[in-house]
Structures are given as C-alpha cells and as structure tokens.
Amino acid sequence: MKRSIGIDIGENTINVVQICHTWGVWSLEHVHVYSMPSGASTREIAPAELRDAIKAAMAEKEFDPRARVVVTIPSGKVFFSTFRTELSRERDVRQLLRFEVEDDFPIPFDELTTDICGHRPSGQNDWEFLVCAVSRSEVRGWVAALQEAGIECSAVSADVCALQAVASLTHGPIRSSPSLVVHVDRCRTLLAVIEDNNLIGCRCLNPKDPAQITVPTLEREIELTLRAVCSARVPRWSSILLSGTNGLIDQLAEELLRDGSSEILTLNPFNQIDGGPQQPKDGELAIALGLALMGIQKDPRVPDFLAVDRAKAGQRAGTKRNACVFGVLLLAIAALFGTRLFLQLHALEKENQRIEQDIAGVFLKTLPDEKKIVNALAQMTERLEALKSQYSTLRTEISDRAPSLRILERLSERIAPDQGVSVSSLSIAPKAVRLSGAAPSFGSVENVAQSLRQITEFDSVEVQNTSIDPGGGKVRFTLLMTMGLN
Numbered sequence: 001m002k003r004s005i006g007i008d009i010g011e012n013t014i015n016v017v018q019i020c021h022t023w024g025v026w027s028l029e030h031v032h033v034y035s036m037p038s039g040a041s042t043r044e045i046a047p048a049e050l051r052d053a054i055k056a057a058m059a060e061k062e063f064d065p066r067a068r069v070v071v072t073i074p075s076g077k078v079f080f081s082t083f084r085t086e087l088s089r090e091r092d093v094r095q096l097l098r099f100e101v102e103d104d105f106p107i108p109f110d111e112l113t114t115d116i117c118g119h120r121p122s123g124q125n126d127w128e129f130l131v132c133a134v135s136r137s138e139v140r141g142w143v144a145a146l147q148e149a150g151i152e153c154s155a156v157s158a159d160v161c162a163l164q165a166v167a168s169l170t171h172g173p174i175r176s177s178p179s180l181v182v183h184v185d186r187c188r189t190l191l192a193v194i195e196d197n198n199l200i201g202c203r204c205l206n207p208k209d210p211a212q213i214t215v216p217t218l219e220r221e222i223e224l225t226l227r228a229v230c231s232a233r234v235p236r237w238s239s240i241l242l243s244g245t246n247g248l249i250d251q252l253a254e255e256l257l258r259d260g261s262s263e264i265l266t267l268n269p270f271n272q273i274d275g276g277p278q279q280p281k282d283g284e285l286a287i288a289l290g291l292a293l294m295g296i297q298k299d300p301r302v303p304d305f306l307a308v309d310r311a312k313a314g315q316r317a318g319t320k321r322n323a324c325v326f327g328v329l330l331l332a333i334a335a336l337f338g339t340r341l342f343l344q345l346h347a348l349e350k351e352n353q354r355i356e357q358d359i360a361g362v363f364l365k366t367l368p369d370e371k372k373i374v375n376a377l378a379q380m381t382e383r384l385e386a387l388k389s390q391y392s393t394l395r396t397e398i399s400d401r402a403p404s405l406r407i408l409e410r411l412s413e414r415i416a417p418d419q420g421v422s423v424s425s426l427s428i429a430p431k432a433v434r435l436s437g438a439a440p441s442f443g444s445v446e447n448v449a450q451s452l453r454q455i456t457e458f459d460s461v462e463v464q465n466t467s468i469d470p471g472g473g474k475v476r477f478t479l480l481m482t483m484g485l486n
Helices: 047-059 090-100 136-148 159-171 215-230 246-259 283-297 305-366 376-401 403-414 442-452
Strands: 002-009 013-022 025-035 068-072 079-085 112-121 127-135 155-157 179-184 189-195 198-205 239-244 263-266 422-428 432-439 460-468 475-482
Touching (some): 002 159, 013 047, 013 283, 025 047, 047 136, 068 136, 079 090, 090 127, 112 136, 127 136, 136 155, 136 305, 155 283, 159 179, 159 198, 159 239, 159 283, 179 215, 189 215, 215 246, 239 246, 246 263, 246 283, 403 422, 403 442, 442 475
Parallel strands (some): 068 155, 239 263
Antiparallel strands (some): 002 013, 013 025, 112 127, 422 432, 432 475
C-alpha cells in the first residue's frame, strides 16, 4: 500500500488530495479545498500566515503524516525554455544545463534551480529539451512553510507536470504526435503539448480575472504555443483535452465547439480512481491529484526542484568537505615535513658539534704548543700553508746545494713500495750511482730500471750482476747509473 498527498497552492486556495494505491487500484481517501480568508493571496501574505493556512488546510481531514507529500510551486514562479544540443542523454545534459540556460530565465545564477520536463529529437543529430527553472529561495520557502506546519515535503514540482500525470492516468499514455491539454481554473490557464508521453511545450497564463480567458484569447495562446513547439509549420489540432474548473471549461468547450475547428474532450481527473459516493465532480482538483500521483509513481523523468536543490547542496557540502579534508591533509603534510626538517636540522647540528670536537682533538694533538684556540680549522689550515711554504723553500735549497740528497729524492720517488723491491746498498759518486738490492722477479728488476731511466739526471741505467738468492728465492741485482757524461 502506497499513499501520497498532493498540495496545490493556488492564488486564493490550497487544494489537498490524498490517494492510495493498493494492488493496482487507485483510491481517493481525502480531499480538501481551503479558501484563503478575506480573499488574501498566497503570493502576498507573510510566511507565518501561509504556514497557518497550510496547517489549517491539513487539519480539516485525517491526512496520513507518513505519506509522501508533493507540492507545486505557484503558477508564475516557474519558467520554461527550450534547449537544443547534440547530447541525447539527460544525465549528460544536466551537467551543463545550468550554465547553458542561465540567460534564459529572470533568476540570478546563484539562485537558479533547473530541471528537465521532457525531450524529443530535433533534426538528424540534435535533441530539444524542455527546461523548467525556479528560484532556489522559492523552493526553500515553500519547504520551510510546510515544515513549520508540521509537514515533511518529499518533492516540489510544476503544475503543468501534474497536469501531464493526470492526463496520462485518465486517457492512457499520450503517444500521438503531438497532443494538446488545456487546464483552466480560477487562478491560471495551462497549455501542455505532449508527444510520446513527453512534455515538449507549455504556456502558463495567470489572469487576474478568469473572465479574461475567452475563446479568441485561448485560440491565440494555442497558436503561439504551436509556433514555439512546431517552429514554422502550425498544424490544426484535431482534438483538445480540457481540464479545470467545471464552469469555466464548460463555457470554453461550448464556444470552441461552436467554432468547430477541433474536437473537444473533457478530462475527468477522477474517472480512474475509486472515490466512493463522495467522489469530487469538479476538475479544479486535477493539479493536486496529479501531484499525488507523482508522489506514488516516482517517475525520475518528472522534474523535482527539491531533489535538484538537495543534490546541489550535497555537492556544495561535498566540495566543502573535500576542501576541509584537503586542508587537513595539507596541514598534516606540512606538520610532518616541518617535523622531519626539524629532526634533520637537529641531527645536522649534532653532527656539526661532533665534527668540531674531532677537529679540536686533532688540533690539540697536531699543535700541542698552541694555547689559544679561536677557530681550530682555520688555525690548522694556516699552519699547514706555513709548513708547505717551508717545505718548498727547503726543497729548493736541497736541490740547489745538495746533489746527493736530490738523487736520493729522485730514487725514492721512482722506487714505489708496492713494487716489492728492497735496497741493500747505495753508493753515490760524482759521476755514477750504484744501487744493489733484491726484487721478486727479473721482470721487477727490469721495471725498476725502466722507471729509473726516466730520471733526467741519469744519462744511462744498466742492470748488472743479476742472480737468484738460493735462500729466499728472490733476484739479487745491481744497477749502475751514470751521469754528467755529456
């Protein structure tokens, strides 16, 4: 069993209908028409008065507080426009819809709430969508008024969509191309163009005096609607489905029949609903009934401004939540980075202190005579440069004044420790140098001789007296270096 309540807030009345759907049978449970006191308008009264009016309307009958409640935005607050695109899926169109039609409605962009009423192919690759729009503040105002009256609103839609739901229930899915439904009551006139059970065009009139709706006026509005929907070609309608206040539509039906241009059918909104002996006869409740039908059928193709607003609010909340999470993560990363940087800096400071202590220890060992330590590294560098200078001076003096020492220096440079050569005797004469020793092999002896031949002071280097030592297995040798022959 499913129950739903439709609340149609008109200019001077609030119509409430509760229906039930059980085992494929539609049942009418409660109906109430609340007239505003002293002819007050629902558009002009304060929110508190509107809340009290809705509460009074709901208090007249035992409406089920658990039923889904669908309310319509008053006619004149909802705007319609067509949008053409190459996209065919509604999900894709909804993502860009608000930005593409922002200039089509007299609503600020930040307040714009849009949804799709219906669509149809328009050309080879194009699609035409009928878009409805309302101000977000308007939606929230009606929802807040219902909440203050103790009613939890389930959906907010447009009255022309409720009219389509009633027409589909009463006359079956409208699949001809296209069909026209006209609803006239004491506060509005609705013209709905339906094709393949899709709402493809509509016009909403809000005359202050219902008497202003005459046959010529209605025919003119039908012609304008046809031009908007069918472009250049304006077909003649074979039939028009009339809905609304019985007295008004009876008068219009009589005049239209007299005109003889179309077949006139009257929509009885309750002919498919079991209402018992007190079933309403007036079609003014058609919009409220259509809203109740929408609450049970839950057709995703039917516009629901409340769901759109909640989705956008959820997206904004999700964006804010993601921004907060991102901010927290960024702060956490910054904190971790700062902590790591601090630990690295602390470790570097400790390493620097250790190096300074090591330098100070080396300084004291190397220069024990220094009593005052200001900058150990700079002081040791300065002392090293002084020693290098002294060494260079001493080396020059030795090279110039002590040839024997210079020869010893050259020999020590050419005979490397890793060659395994040991020197047993060395004699230096003015013109010759004799060197005796032991080497691991004859090849090592030849390598030593070849290395000594690169000394510029020697004119010749000869290998003499090579023999193998019986005790150690090494090669004993004697090298004779001559100099000063040229």
